[in-house]
Amino acid sequence: MSEFVELTRNGHVLEIKLNKPKVNAIDIPMSQHIAAAFAELRDxxxxxxxxxxxxxxxxxxxxxxxxxxxxGDTQLDNWWDDADYGEGGFAGLTENWKLNKPVIAALNGLVIGGGFELAMACDLLIAADHVEFALPEMPLGIVPDAGALQRLPRRIPHNIAMEMFLLGRRMGAEEAARYGLVNKVVPYDQLMDAARDWAGQLAKSAPLALQTVKEVLRGIECVPLEQAFAKMRTDEMTTYRAMLKSEDAAEGVKAFVEKREPVFKGR
Structure with missing residues (x-):
């Protein structure tokens, strides 16, 4: 894949590891490699x-x-149009509206700036207990506009998000868990076991049902309740429609009635 982005396949699970010393800073080529990894997961x-x-x-x-x-390798003005960061925007995930398969972030150390924005674009977040989150852009004269401004105030209280934006204060893993920003905090030596355990559970689910959750939630986000129901009934949500008519849906019901484990095929 790339010397800085390592891929490992574990059955139905794709593990993506960033390994670019010293701080896994993401330039354009690295962003493209991460994007390619998520495209492989999707396709x-x-x-x-x-x-x-x-x-x-x-x-x-x-x-x-x-x-x-x-x-000068990249420009700040209209940075999103100035260069090709790969499908899915910065780091391949911050604006990835086509990846319906779930992504777990196993956060092993400091989650800073654009790294924080990449983490927030994931679906489930597990943090090692020493992890801290921070947005240090303000003293640099810039803002975290690759996802933090858009997502963080929707995840934690507004005033706490403002502290992180304006004062650059760090948030520890336990506090992040109290706000629901991360799902679970574990000792570092249990981090990958916890992530793999969740991934294994998800991989046993019917693939189209897994993907439908992301497709529908993305389509109805910030929509009033009555309109959300209407969008599900009338919008072109191809995965949702395919799931309703799938062999897996029939198999899941049949397996429940027959008191056995279902065998899902992704169709």
Whole structure:
């Protein structure tokens, strides 16, 4: 794949590991490689779940490679149009509206700036107990506009998000869990076991049902309740429609009635 983005297949699970010393800073080529990994997850019918993590216990990612920005390799003005970060926007996931397969973030160290934005784009977050989250953009004269401004105030109380934006204060893993920003906090040496356990559980589910959850939630986000029902009934949600007519849906019901484990095929 890339010397900085390592891929491992574990049955129906694709593990993506960032390994770019010293801080997993994401420049354009690295973003493209991460995007390619998520495209592989999306397009391979044998893959059902993704895990993203990083090497070591010090840092998950410091986000955007500022040295690349300072060198002029990328531009700040209209940065999203200035270069090709790969399908899915920065880091391949922050604006990925086509990946319906769930992604688990196994956060092994500091989650900073664009690394925080990448983590928030995942569906389930498990953090090692020493992890801290921070958005240090303000002293640099910029803002975290690759997902933090858009997502963080929807995940935690508004005023706490403002502290992180304006004051750059760090948030520890336990506090993040109290706000529901992360799902689970575990000791570092249990991190990958916890992520793999959840991924294994998800991989046993009917693939179309798994993917329908993301497709529908994305389609009805911030929509009033009555309109949300209407959108599900009338909008073109192809995965949802396929799930309703799938062999797997029939198999799940049949297996329940027959008191046995279902055998899902993804169709």
């Amino acid at each position: 391979d019918p044998d893959l059902r779940v993704g895990i993203i993590t990083a090497q070591g216990d010090r840092i998950f990612s410091a986000g955007w490679d500022l040295k690349s920005l300072d060198a």
